[in-house]
Amino acid sequence: MSDPTIKGLGAPPKTYDGSSLRVAIVHARWNDVVISALLQGAISKLKAQGVKEENIVVKSVPGSYELPFAAKKLIEGGKTQSSNAAPSMLASTTNLLSLLDTDRPSTPTPTSQSTTTTTKPSVSTRPFDAIIAIGCLLKGSTMHFEYICDSVSHGLMRVQLETGTPVIFGVLTCITEDQALERAGVGRGASKGHNHGEDWALAAVELASQTAEWSKGIL
Numbered sequence: 001m002s003d004p005t006i007k008g009l010g011a012p013p014k015t016y017d018g019s020s021l022r023v024a025i026v027h028a029r030w031n032d033v034v035i036s037a038l039l040q041g042a043i044s045k046l047k048a049q050g051v052k053e054e055n056i057v058v059k060s061v062p063g064s065y066e067l068p069f070a071a072k073k074l075i076e077g078g079k080t081q082s083s084n085a086a087p088s089m090l091a092s093t094t095n096l097l098s099l100l101d102t103d104r105p106s107t108p109t110p111t112s113q114s115t116t117t118t119t120k121p122s123v124s125t126r127p128f129d130a131i132i133a134i135g136c137l138l139k140g141s142t143m144h145f146e147y148i149c150d151s152v153s154h155g156l157m158r159v160q161l162e163t164g165t166p167v168i169f170g171v172l173t174c175i176t177e178d179q180a181l182e183r184a185g186v187g188r189g190a191s192k193g194h195n196h197g198e199d200w201a202l203a204a205v206e207l208a209s210q211t212a213e214w215s216k217g218i219l
């Protein structure tokens with residue numbers, strides 16, 4: 001019998017509160033069985049960490065190759081949306097919110113802020129505190145997989161370093177379908193595996209919370 005594995009994520013130094021955070025998830029649509037499970041895992045865990053539904057924006061792109069570009073545009077769009085939400089414009093936040101609303105039918109459209117006339121900046125138009133980029137790359141018969149894995153991993157790293165907004169690497173790079181299904185918690189064998197979307201949500205809340213403190217010099 002083999003030794004038990006030592007592999008795995010250690011406990012965080014503290015529990016992070018996501019109630020004031022705004023998070024965007026951008027996901028590819030390739031290999032949708034896996035993507036759907038990862039997306040649901042990420043959304044449920046974000047909510048469990050206190051992130052409000054109206055502060056979770058979900059967008060999709062065709063494939064993983066599109067993720068770095070989309071992540072960067074969402075970060076920029078969140079900043080633009082925030083600066084547009086000046087007090088004089090808050091009466092029409094319905095229009096502003098529609099620019100970056102979820103396109104996933106299962107995630108309801110935010111309504112609670114749509115008629116506000118307060119002069120306090122709305123939490124739903126603040127810049128994104130973190131992005132989760134979700135994709136599932138499966139090895140085929142050509143070098144397509146290798147090129148996309150390489151560009152997407154480097155691209156997402158570059159986006160977070162250039163923008164200062166954490167970008168969570170939620171891209172599975174799998175040789176077999178079973179590897180992908182098990183990492184989405186929907187394995188076909190006796191063990192369903194573990195949904196890594198949940199881990200990515202935890203990473204997003206942790207990095208967003210730490211970044212907010214570190215940026216203010218709270219170390």
Ligand SMILES: Nc1c(NC[C@H](O)[C@H](O)[C@H](O)CO)[nH]c(=O)[nH]c1=O
Pocket residue numbers: 028029030031062063064065066135136137138139144148
């Ligand atoms: N084969 C996979 C792809 N391929 C599509 C590319 O990501 C891209 O959309 C296309 O080349 C157009 O730019 N995408 C995945 O996410 N997963 C794959 O297994």
Ligand SMILES: CC(=O)[C@@H](O)COP(=O)(O)O
Pocket residue numbers: 139140141142143144145
């Ligand atoms: C989109 C492609 O280039 C496609 O032919 C890749 O094929 P494979 O996934 O078998 O490498």
